[in-house]
Amino acid sequence: MSRSITVDEVAAAPDSGGTDYINATKGVWSWLTTVDHKRIGIMYLVSVLTAFALGGFFALLLRLELLTPKHTIMSADTYNQAFTLHGVVMVFLFIIPSIPGALGNFFLPIMIGAKDVAFPRLNLLSLYLYWIGAIFALSSILSSGLDTGWTFYVPYSSTTNTAVVNVTLGAFVLGFSSILTGLNFIVTLHKLRAPGVGWFKMPLFLWGLYATSIVQILATPVLGITLLLLVFERTLHIGIFDPALGGDPVLFQHFFWFYSHPAVYIMILPGMGIISELIAVHAHRKVFGYKAIAFSSVAIALVGFLVWGHHMFVAGQSELASTIFSFLTFLVAIPSGVKVFNWIGTLWGGSISFKAPMLFALSFLFLFTIGGLTGVFLGMLSVDMHLHDTYFVVAHFHYVMMGGTVTAFVGGLHHWWPKMTGRMYSEKLAVLSCALYFIGFNATFFTQFLMGSRGMPRRYYNYLDQFQPLHAFSTFGSWILGAAFLVMLYNLLNSLKNGERAPKNPWGGLSLEWETASPPVTENFVHVPHVEHGPYDYAATVARRAS
Amino acid sequence: MSAPAEIVEGQPSAERGSPQFEVAHHFDSADTQFDAGRMGVWLFLVTEILLFGGLFCTFAVFRSWYFEDFVEAHHHLNKVMGGANTLVLIGSSLTMALAVRAAQMTDKKQTTRMLVITLLCAATFLVVKYFEYSAKFEHGLLPGAYFHGEGFQGTHAGVFFAIYFLMTGVHGLHVLIGMGLITWMLIRNLRGDFSSRYYAPVENVGLYWHLVDLVWIYLFPLLYLVG
Numbered sequence: 001m002s003r004s005i006t007v008d009e010v011a012a013a014p015d016s017g018g019t020d021y022i023n024a025t026k027g028v029w030s031w032l033t034t035v036d037h038k039r040i041g042i043m044y045l046v047s048v049l050t051a052f053a054l055g056g057f058f059a060l061l062l063r064l065e066l067l068t069p070k071h072t073i074m075s076a077d078t079y080n081q082a083f084t085l086h087g088v089v090m091v092f093l094f095i096i097p098s099i100p101g102a103l104g105n106f107f108l109p110i111m112i113g114a115k116d117v118a119f120p121r122l123n124l125l126s127l128y129l130y131w132i133g134a135i136f137a138l139s140s141i142l143s144s145g146l147d148t149g150w151t152f153y154v155p156y157s158s159t160t161n162t163a164v165v166n167v168t169l170g171a172f173v174l175g176f177s178s179i180l181t182g183l184n185f186i187v188t189l190h191k192l193r194a195p196g197v198g199w200f201k202m203p204l205f206l207w208g209l210y211a212t213s214i215v216q217i218l219a220t221p222v223l224g225i226t227l228l229l230l231v232f233e234r235t236l237h238i239g240i241f242d243p244a245l246g247g248d249p250v251l252f253q254h255f256f257w258f259y260s261h262p263a264v265y266i267m268i269l270p271g272m273g274i275i276s277e278l279i280a281v282h283a284h285r286k287v288f289g290y291k292a293i294a295f296s297s298v299a300i301a302l303v304g305f306l307v308w309g310h311h312m313f314v315a316g317q318s319e320l321a322s323t324i325f326s327f328l329t330f331l332v333a334i335p336s337g338v339k340v341f342n343w344i345g346t347l348w349g350g351s352i353s354f355k356a357p358m359l360f361a362l363s364f365l366f367l368f369t370i371g372g373l374t375g376v377f378l379g380m381l382s383v384d385m386h387l388h389d390t391y392f393v394v395a396h397f398h399y400v401m402m403g404g405t406v407t408a409f410v411g412g413l414h415h416w417w418p419k420m421t422g423r424m425y426s427e428k429l430a431v432l433s434c435a436l437y438f439i440g441f442n443a444t445f446f447t448q449f450l451m452g453s454r455g456m457p458r459r460y461y462n463y464l465d466q467f468q469p470l471h472a473f474s475t476f477g478s479w480i481l482g483a484a485f486l487v488m489l490y491n492l493l494n495s496l497k498n499g500e501r502a503p504k505n506p507w508g509g510l511s512l513e514w515e516t517a518s519p520p521v522t523e524n525f526v527h528v529p530h531v532e533h534g535p536y537d538y539a540a541t542v543a544r545r546a547s
Numbered sequence: 548m549s550a551p552a553e554i555v556e557g558q559p560s561a562e563r564g565s566p567q568f569e570v571a572h573h574f575d576s577a578d579t580q581f582d583a584g585r586m587g588v589w590l591f592l593v594t595e596i597l598l599f600g601g602l603f604c605t606f607a608v609f610r611s612w613y614f615e616d617f618v619e620a621h622h623h624l625n626k627v628m629g630g631a632n633t634l635v636l637i638g639s640s641l642t643m644a645l646a647v648r649a650a651q652m653t654d655k656k657q658t659t660r661m662l663v664i665t666l667l668c669a670a671t672f673l674v675v676k677y678f679e680y681s682a683k684f685e686h687g688l689l690p691g692a693y694f695h696g697e698g699f700q701g702t703h704a705g706v707f708f709a710i711y712f713l714m715t716g717v718h719g720l721h722v723l724i725g726m727g728l729i730t731w732m733l734i735r736n737l738r739g740d741f742s743s744r745y746y747a748p749v750e751n752v753g754l755y756w757h758l759v760d761l762v763w764i765y766l767f768p769l770l771y772l773v774g
Contacts, residue, residue, distance in 0.1 A: 115573035118583045183590045191583040192573065221594040225601035229713070232690075238709035239691030240605060246703040247691075251608060255601060523572075 020422065020519040035120035036522055040127050041106030042420065045413075047130065048102055051093035056485065058086035063444070063478040066471050069463050076461040080147035081162070083459060085140075087150030088167060092174050093134050095405055096263065099270035100181055100216075101130070103412050104209050106420060108185060110513045110520060111203050113194025113529040118187040122180050129177035136170030139163070149459065151260070154241040154252045158233045165234055168227040175220045175227075178266070182216030185209055194512075196531030203511040203535040204280075204293050208273020211297035215262045215269070215304065223259035226252065250315055257308035265304040267401055269297055271408030272339055275364050278411050279343050281509040282358035283350030286536045289342040296335035303331050313384045322381055329379035336372050340365065355507070356430035360411025363438045367403025371396060374449065389459075392452025398445045410437070410488065417492060418502030422519040425495035429487055436484035443477025511535040581747050588751040592758050595721075599762050602714050606769065609706050616701030618774045620708065623688055623696070625679055629771040632675050633763065639668030640760040643729075647753045650746040655736060658749070662733045665756070669726045676719055683708070714766055721759045728752045 021038045031039055061082050065072045074082065105123065109116055117123050140146045140163035148157040148164060157164050189210055193202070230252070232238045239245030241252045280287045287293065309317055309325030317325075343365060352358065374396040377383050387393060418424055447470045452458075456467050463471065505514040510533060516525050533541055574580040610617045646661035687695035690712050694705030732752050735741065741749060 109573075118573075119587060120571075120573070122587075179594055183587055183594075186590060187583050187587045190586060191579055217590055217594055218597060221597035222601045225598050229601075229605070232709075232713070236690060237692035238713070239706050240609075240709055242691070245691045246609075246613065246706050248608070248612075251605070255604075 019521065020517060021522045022422075022519055024522045033124075035116070035124055037105050037109050037117050037120065037123060038420075038520065038522075038524075040123050041102050041104075043127055044097060044101035044105055044130070045103075045420075047127075047134070048094050048098045051089055051134070052098075055086055055089035055094055056482070058082050058089065060478055060482055062086060063475040065461075066463075067475045069465050069468055069471075077147065079461045080459075081145040084146045084149050088137060088146065088171075090401075091150050091263075091267075092137065092171050093130075095267045095401060096174075096178060097130055097181070098409055099274065099405070099412070100185070100209060100212055100266075101127075103205075103274070103409070103416060104181075104185065104270060107416065107513055108188060108206060108209060109192070110516065110524050111206055111511055111535075112189065112192060112197050113512050113525065113531065114188065114192040115523050115525075117184045118191055119184050123184055126177045126180040126184070129173055129180070133170045133172075133174035133177060136173060137167050138170075140166045140170075151256060152227075152230060153256075154230065154233065154249045155243065157230060158242055165231055168231055172224055172227045172231075175224045178216050179220045182213035182220075185213040186217070194529055194531060197512075200290065200294070201531065201534050204276035204287060204290065204297075205270075205273035207294040207297045208269045208271075208276070211301040212266050212269045214298070215266050215301050218305070219259045219262040219266075222255060223263075226255040226259065229255075250312070250317070253312050253315055254308070257311045258305075261308040261311065262301075262304045264397075264401070265300055267405050269300060271364070271405040272297065274408040274412035274415075275343060275361050277509075277511070278357045278361035278408075278415055279346050280536050281415070281507050281511075282355055282361070283347050283352045284508060284538050285346055285350030286534075286538055287342070288345035288348070289338075290536070292338050293342050296338040299335040300332060303328065303335070307332060307379075310379050310384075313381060314388050326379055326381050330376065333372065333376055340369055340372075353507075356425075356427060356434055357411050357415035357507070359431060359434045360407055360414065363434065364404060364407040364411065367399055367407060367441065371399030371401075371403050374399065386455075387452060389457055390452035391448040391456045391458055394458050395445045395448035395452055398448070403441060403445070407437075413492075415507070416513070417495070418506050419513055419518045419520070421496060421499075422502050423495045423499030424502050424506065425491050425499055429491035433484050433488040433491060436480055436487060440477050440480030440482075440484050444474050444481055445477070447471075447474040447477070510537060510541060577744070584747050584751060585754075588754050592754060595758055595762075599714075599717070602710070602717065603765070603769075606710050606714065609703075609710065613701065613703040613706060616699075616703040617707050619699060619701050620688075620704040621770065621774060623683075623686070624711070624771045625682065626771050628675050628679050629767050632672050633767045635668050635671050635675070636760045636763050639665045639672075640757055642668065643753045643756045646732075647746065647750050650736070650741045650749040651743055653742045655739065655741070658736050658741065659733065662729055662736065666726060666729050666733070669722055669729070672722055673719065673726075676715065683712075711770055714770065718759070718762055718766060721762070725752075725756050725759050728755065 021036055024036075025034075031043065034040065061074070062079070065074050065079055065082070105117070143166065144162045146162045146164060146167050147160060148162070152164065152168060189202070189206060229238070229240050233241050233247075237245065239247045241247045241249055243249060276287060276293055307325055307329045309321055310329045313322050313326075343361075374392070378387055378393060378396060414425065414430055451467055451470045451474075454467070456463060456470075502518040504516070504518055506518075507514075512525075512529055512531070512535075513520075515529060570577050570580055574583065642661045642664040646658050646665060649655075649657035649661055683689070687693075687697070688708050689695070689705070690709035691705045694708060696704060696708075729752060732749050735748065
């Protein structure tokens with residue numbers, strides 16, 4: 001395989017600024033064997049969006065089932081499998097690989113003026129591992145399904161008759177994919193920055209990805225060994241987690257959350273990075289507190305390793321441990337708050353253009369703040385006793401993961417779409433989809449805060465009649481949300497065919513990706529870029545152009 | 548593990564060292580490429596340590612819970628075989644280091660010799676491990692539900708043997724993968740790929756091999772010796 005890549009690449013290398021990366025070589029095979037980070041990014045994009053559509057389909061089914069207190073469209077067992085698959089697909093196949101795999105792969109090398117990531121073939125291997133892991137995980141749909149919830153808690157997961165082994169092995173392989181991407185990004189950022197691109201001249205998106213990569217490398221291996229232990233527990237009854245054999249189910253929770261809590265920062269940190277870009281570029285203003293934003297990403301990544309116990313306040317953890325974990329959980333709010341205030345500070349006095357990416361960024365600020373602050377409620381021991389395992393938790397993490405990460409992801413997708421595809425989408429439809437998204441999202445999930453605080457437990461198939469109005473409202477909201485994504489999909493796909501040709505720099509950004517063609521050539525830049533200004537030096541650049 | 552492979556083949560460049568070595572198109576120099584590869588391997592080793600870290604943590608938890616049972620069970624491990632294997636593995640780390648040194652000095656014969664000895668040590672380790680495992684199987688010293696060893700006072704020896712088989716099993720798998728990598732280095736060395744200008748793959752496989760050795764150096768006293 002390696003030989004053919006080399007030959008392909010040599011043949012494709014543009015001697016002038018000629019062909020863009022999309023048309024450099026033709027055919028499916030040239031994509032499947034490519035080592036071009038941009039093509040790998042595009043393949044990731046298509047893959048994660050497919051996963052998102054699948055996970056979203058399950059979500060709509062769930063909401064439809066919950067429209068009435070009793071049976072609506074599916075049986076209780078099917079419901080258990082649907083919410084499990086919604087969680088597994090969204091977490092492992094969509095949100096973790098989404099921003100690093102798609103936008104990170106595409107833009108990280110370009111933003112530092114490099115020709116590719118440090119290990120291009122390892123990058124392709126990550127994508128293949130993602131596909132293999134996805135096939136493993138999704139094979140469960142065709143066999144006996146999975147009904148453990150995405151957390152695979154023992155002892156249920158070691159006794160249920162559903163396809164736990166398939167899915168855990170899938171998640172194990174997906175973990176490798178995630179680790180290799182993180183490793184690749186760290187080495188690339190350390191070794192391949194173009195002359196003049198110092199650490200503090202990198203766009204803040206890259207600081208987000210750097211912090212993410214650290215978490216990917218340090219946390220994912222622990223998930224790997226945990227899932228392996230679970231597989232052995234099921235197949236060989238080794239007795240590590242099974243209390244009947246002397247094992248400890250709470251140990252599984254510790255191991256699982258040692259990865260899975262840091263993993264929520266794998267999900268949100270790249271999103272925060274995107275928001276820094278969107279706000280600075282569309283407000284045409286130097287980022288307020290560059291270093292504060294950069295270091296708060298790293299701080300979140302590090303503190304995030306010490307808070308996993310807040311998932312186990314009611315799991316029989318010692319009071320002392322719970323108190324310490326509760327305190328450490330509050331600490332996460334500090335760097336998160338630093339970011340939010342710095343973004344608002346950046347908007348202050350900027351010349352803001354309210355294009356679709358900016359509207360998504362503003363939605364993010366609103367939704368993420370709600371999501372973040374309700375996290376403080378849940379980190380508080382006494383309050384969590386009441387809210388644990390209710391819809392309040394569901395609403396909280398959807399506000400962070402969807403209101404935060406997904407909003408940032410689609411905002412970034414609109415922001416960089418012209419660069420990636422060379423086409424402009426319809427601004428009107430983009431604004432419409434953003435408005436529908438914002439309304440639909442809040443209708444769906446804000447009601448869940450209300451239900452949760454009134455005691456509606458999560459994952460229940462039936463519920464008391466008193467919750468029906470709120471459940472129905474939430475379901476209607478999910479339809480608006482679904483409509484928002486259909487409009488978005490139509491708009492983006494339509495732009496590929498009918499969109500105007502995108503200029504080099506449609507938003508007036510100053511980071512390096514806006515200095516190359518839209519879409520970029522295979523080698524990213526015709527000449528190695530010479531960096532004269534920082535990515536956000538708007539005032540200085542305007543002054544220079546005037547003189 | 549794949550990191551060394553990255554470096555091997557790349558796009559043509561003006562700079563040529565060993566016959567097979569060309570600086571990949573996206574690196575500005577051979578030094579950057581070498582540094583990047585080595586950094587990638589170090590990061591990979593960090594993930595390995597965390598993977599084993601999970602198992603060490605499991606060991607620590609259950610040892611403190613079932614201390615008496617663990618002490619009793621650990622007497623059933625063969626200290627002589629374990630000790631011999633420790634010496635074999637430490638020796639192989641030395642020969643691996645010497646192989647890297649020889650590759651740096653463009654001493655092809657010595658590199659081959661040292662790699663072959665390393666490979667033989669690794670094979671010896673696995674053969675000894677095989678005899679240890681068969682003895683455990685024979686006496687019913689098996690993980691969890693399958694444990695049926697006789698004459699045990701405690702009731703949790705099964706957990707000890709679950710951890711024993713998991714840790715030594717995952718480690719043994721790493722030895723096996725290491726043997727594959729060393730064989731690959733051997734073939735490339737015989738092909739004449741390495742010289743003082745290009746020896747990164749040997750060094751990187753060496754780093755991996757030292758980690759495999761290091762994990763065993765912690766495994767051996769924890770499982771076999773401390774009571």
